[in-house]
Amino acid sequence: MDDDELGDEHRAAEALAGEAGSLLMELRSRSAPGRDRGKEGDRLSNELLMRRISELFPGDRVRSEEADRAADLGDGSGRVWIVDPLDGTREFSEDRRDWAVHVALAVDGAPRVGAVALPALGAVLGTGDPPLPSRPESPPRLVVSRTRPPGFVPFVAGQLGATTVPMGSAGAKIAAVIRGEAEVYVHDGGQYEWDSAAPVAVALAGGFHASRLDGSPLRYSRPDPWLPDLVVCHPDFTDAVLAALRAAGAAGQPDA
Numbered sequence: 001m002d003d004d005e006l007g008d009e010h011r012a013a014e015a016l017a018g019e020a021g022s023l024l025m026e027l028r029s030r031s032a033p034g035r036d037r038g039k040e041g042d043r044l045s046n047e048l049l050m051r052r053i054s055e056l057f058p059g060d061r062v063r064s065e066e067a068d069r070a071a072d073l074g075d076g077s078g079r080v081w082i083v084d085p086l087d088g089t090r091e092f093s094e095d096r097r098d099w100a101v102h103v104a105l106a107v108d109g110a111p112r113v114g115a116v117a118l119p120a121l122g123a124v125l126g127t128g129d130p131p132l133p134s135r136p137e138s139p140p141r142l143v144v145s146r147t148r149p150p151g152f153v154p155f156v157a158g159q160l161g162a163t164t165v166p167m168g169s170a171g172a173k174i175a176a177v178i179r180g181e182a183e184v185y186v187h188d189g190g191q192y193e194w195d196s197a198a199p200v201a202v203a204l205a206g207g208f209h210a211s212r213l214d215g216s217p218l219r220y221s222r223p224d225p226w227l228p229d230l231v232v233c234h235p236d237f238t239d240a241v242l243a244a245l246r247a248a249g250a251a252g253q254p255d256a
Contacts, residue, residue: 006105006113009057010128013103013115013198016052017126020045020085020101021119024092038086038093042066045085045101053081053103060105063225065194073221076109080221084194088169097121100171102198106220114201116171123179125199130206131178136234140183141165143173150188151254152245159244160184160237174199174232178206184233184241188213188255193225200232209238213245 024041031037046066053062061073064083073080081104086092088099097120105113115126125131139161144153146166157164165182167173170191176182178199197220200210210218213229220227233241 006107007128009105009113010115010126012056013105013113014124014126014128016049017101017103017115017117017198018124019052020048020103021117021124023048024086024101025119028092028095033095034093038089041092042086042089046083049083049085049101049103053083057081061221063193063221065192073223076106076219076221076223078108080106082106082111082194082197082220084171084198087171087195091168091172096168098168098172100169100175100199102171102194104194104197104201104220106197109219109221111197111201111204111218111220114198114205116175116199116202118172118175123175125175125178125202127201127205130202131180132206133208133234133236134180136180136183136236139163140234140237141181142184142186143167143176143182144186145173148189150186152188152248153186155248155251155253156186156241156244159247160240170195171199174203174210177232177234178203178208183237184231186213186229186231186241186245188229190229191227193220193222193227196227196230200230203232207235209233209235209241211242215242 084102091099101117142162
């Protein structure tokens with residue numbers, strides 16, 4: 001299936017992510033910060049996305065963080081929508097800007113369609129017209145989890161001569177690379193497929209590098225939704241980043 005054959009899916013992913021983002025912004029405008037806001041946001045966004053995907057693509061399977069986590073996907077072949085209705089629930093609950101909505105479609109395990117809404121930034125990134133890599137900054141900026149950065153980050157940052165930028169949700173971190181606000185994102189310690197499928201699809205469509213830490217391809221719609229690690233970076237830094245990650249492993253760095 002060529003990307004030209006997925007035009008409806010590209011447009012739908014962007015529209016649905018944007019629609020859910022608008023719903024979440026409206027909820028945030030009328031609710032107090034805290035866990036209750038996050039729980040309500042997860043619920044409302046998931047209900048919207050599950051209903052709309054079912055209406056638009058009734059024959060497709062859906063894997064969502066908030067519903068049917070353990071969907072029976074068999075060998076993962078065919079079409080599977082992978083949805084995170086609110087990536088960064090904590091950040092959304094705290095009135096931060098680094099949260100997102102993810103809508104992706106994997107075809108035979110490959111992330112072919114994706115949209116990442118960044119509602120607090122007024123942006124939607126999609127595979128239909130993905131942002132292309134801009135001129136990278138030097139030294140590079142390495143975006144990492146603000147609460148659980150991998151133990152090897154200081155070593156890799158030193159190898160690259162990079163500065164580190166803490167940030168919230170996985171979608172916001174990968175979007176920062178896509179938007180030219182950072183050059184590298186590395187993660188170890190595990191995520192679920194819905195944490196990265198949509199932003200990885202957008203990154204790949206735009207010509208960015210995205211892979212496992214060992215450089216192997218990222219595959220989705222597997223029976224187990226757990227994804228151990230990933231790296232997304234500006235293409236100019238691919239070789240240097242993968243070399244730094246190999247060096248971290250050889251040096252026995254934590255989590256490498």
